[in-house]
Amino acid sequence: MRRTRFGLRTITGLLLAGLVAAGLSPGTAGAAAKAARGPDLALGRSVTATGSHPGHPALHLTDGSQLTYWEGTLGSFPQSVRVDLGGTVRVEEVVLKLPAAWEARTQTLTVEGSTDGSSFTALSASAAHRFDPDRANTVTLTFPARAVRHLRVRLTANTGWNAAQLSAVEVYGEDGGGGPGQPPADGTDPALGRPVEASSTIHSFVAAHANDGRVDTYWESAGHPATLTVRLGAEADVTAVVVKLNPDAAWERRTQSIEVLGRDRSSSAYTTLKARADHTFTDDPLDRGEFNQVGIRDVTVRGAGMWHSQLHTLTPPHQAGGINHPHEGNFGFDIDDNTRISDLAIFGSGTIRGGDGGAEGGVGLNGLEFTGMRIRNTHADGVNLTNGSHDSTVQNSSFRNSGDDALAVWSSKHVKNPATDTGHDNHFRNNTVQLPWRANGIAIYGGHGNTVENNLVYDTMNYPGVMLATDHDPTPFSGQTLIAGNGLYRTGGAFWNEDQEFGALTLFAQGLDIPGVVIRDTDIHDSTYDGIQFKTGGGAMPDVRISDVTISESNNGSGILAMGGARGSATLTNVTVTGSAEGDVLIEPGSSFVINR
Incomplete structure (x- = not known):
């Protein structure tokens, strides 16, 4: 396949668990226009609020989904949300969102920053901002770059509801990784972990799942057509794009129509790299198995999914005759050290709440x-x-x-x-x-x-x-x-x-x-x-x-x-x-x- 250099790419489809750009050789990064926006520094970060509706907590603000949202206490203003970015970074842009299908409304708000979580300085002064479905209910605030760890949004009015509402607080900075970078090494995946955006998502199946290096997470769009755009961060010669779904047999055979497009930093239009075509995804069935173990260490146990790989205790722990360590009280699985377990189901047979004489057991571990x-x-x-x-x-x-x-x-x-x-x-x-x-x-x-x-x-x-x-x-x-x-x-x-x-x-x-x-x-x-x-x-x-x-x-x-x-x-x-x-x-x-x- 002819190698084509591009800095961004788009995938159209319904479901993707993995997205990989492969067969690379280093290219020369050309003169770039304005640097692409880096990753969202708030994604997955700890977030708190002065108050929340029971069904719409603050953690929805950094979950990567525009469909979920935070709502403050009804009838109570001002309300505020605070994101801990995990360390001091220089930020220069905050993007606020509401669910894209909501009717228009205006919220009056201030964006503030702090390095210590107690003393805040205004980054964007109090003003009324209109959230409009014609603009995807998105408000972008830019300001001179400032070093902050804690970012706070204070809301004092909402014309659409008697409470503060936001579905996303996204934070971008000078050092967010969005500027021109070095091309990836030959044969590596430049899409892994890069900023990724989708035309739509549903539930918690967000775009970031498509390039997180895992097949047990996935992106799902809200309908057709749908696009997925990954910013590679540097130009590279690309020979192939690999798309994946979970190989678990629970995912039935399906066909999706996919087109691959790309562009370099100097271009404003996308070029078709692979014409639209139907591609069939098949599962990878594995024999269903049941396993019982007494003690493990220094191993990795990865199953084929909870419906296929199951660990059972065949004997109730209190009747096991001391096969586990005595100080564990014969409870549960005997996992000693340096063990990773994933993608399986564990069924215990214990039906009592204590060991001999009612004693409760357990071993102290660290770094779990x-x-x-x-x-x-x-x-x-x-x-x-x-x-x-x-x-x-x-x-x-x-x-x-x-x-x-x-x-x-x-x-x-x-x-x-x-x-x-x-x-x-x-x-x-x-x-x-x-x-x-x-x-x-x-x-x-x-x-x-x-x-x-x-x-x-x-x-x-x-x-x-x-x-x-x-x-x-x-x-x-x-x-x-x-x-x-x-x-x-x-x-x-x-x-x-x-x-x-x-x-x-x-x-x-x-x-x-x-x-x-x-x-x-x-x-x-x-x-x-x-x-x-x-x-x-x-x-x-x-x-x-x-x-x-x-x-x-x-x-x-x-x-x-x-x-x-x-x-x-x-x-x-x-x-x-x-x-x-x-x-x-x-x-x-x-x-x-x-x-x-």
Whole structure:
């Protein structure tokens, strides 16, 4: 095939899991016109808001989809959203979007930047900006480049709705990788990870999935015709373009009509590189298999998909005769070290909640990463980072119907060295928890540096959506514990013969103190009892910092409650409480807890 030099390319079709430009030899980068826009520096970054509608949280702003959107608290202005870019970068452009099909509206807003997250400077002054479907409901704001880490959009009015609304906050900068670069090495894929745009997307199947190097993610358009444009960043001689779908047999055989076009930086029009033609995609069926394992280390296990590759425990753990390590209590799979597991289903056979004498087991590990999981119908916890587990992350996963905490850090003191084997710097991010039938949505028991960020928790049966506690013999809390950007909906409940009532977000210093707690940018709605509850215990909860939190409809309790035996203090900043059955803020008689407002 004749090699053709181009800087951008377009693929037309419906579904793509992989997009690869192949057969390259270096070309000479010519004189470029204005540099192409670099990658979106906000994509996938942590984002928080002063308030959110329960069904439209702030995390939709950086998910790469224009179909999903954030909506602020109804009838409340000003509202703001804040994106943490992960490090200081020079930015010069912000693109704001609403769903492309929405009717036109004007929103008055300011864009601000900060290097430390506390002191903000205006990047684009307050002004009314029209979002028009004729311009894809997109507003682009440019300004002199500034070094920032935190970017904030403050909205004070919306002519189309009685709340602030945005579906995307995109951030671009001078050092975003969009300028002329070096040509790729011969034989490499210049499309991998480059900025990519689609004419349309549906649900969460965004354009970035087409060149992320994976076949288990994919882009899907909202209809035909559709285009996918990748900016290669430098000109190169290209001999082939490879398009892929997931080879899993679950993807049936299909035919798509595809045309490939490209242009170099000096051209304004695209040239056809491969004429439109029908191309058939076939699956790669694999024999269905079932596997049982006792212990693994230093291996990678990658299945053919959850419907085809399944791991089963054939013997209930408590009847396994000690085949697992004794200190693990014969629970679950014996995965020791340096192991990667993906693209499979695991079916456990355990139906009890403890080992011999009711003891609970587990091994402390570090550097664990759980992502893209679906955990369902467990008899105990979904994921419990225990016995000194540290520097681990659970993200972008879904938990439903767990028999204990869906997510937990349990920094148990029953370890070799309680002074060093603490649960620390673990992170729960961007997860969805639904219907735990016992205990909490998310819980932290001791340790330091642990965070709960940008999670959604729905419909707990009897315990909080999020709980910080010192029962279960943990090591002490120290440093900071951060609860930020979460949404708690219909959480809290009653347990222990219904003698104890729990708030949606509860702090329970049963014995040890719980210092260093920061709660911010959180939406708590329709709680069974209190929105935030400071429970009676033997320890104190000093200097809790609560900011930019919205609490609404605490059905059988207060917005914020300090029980009669609670000790400590909390400072409220920009906290909104409405619709509470027993008052906005209540300190029960006998309590020494102090709430500063």
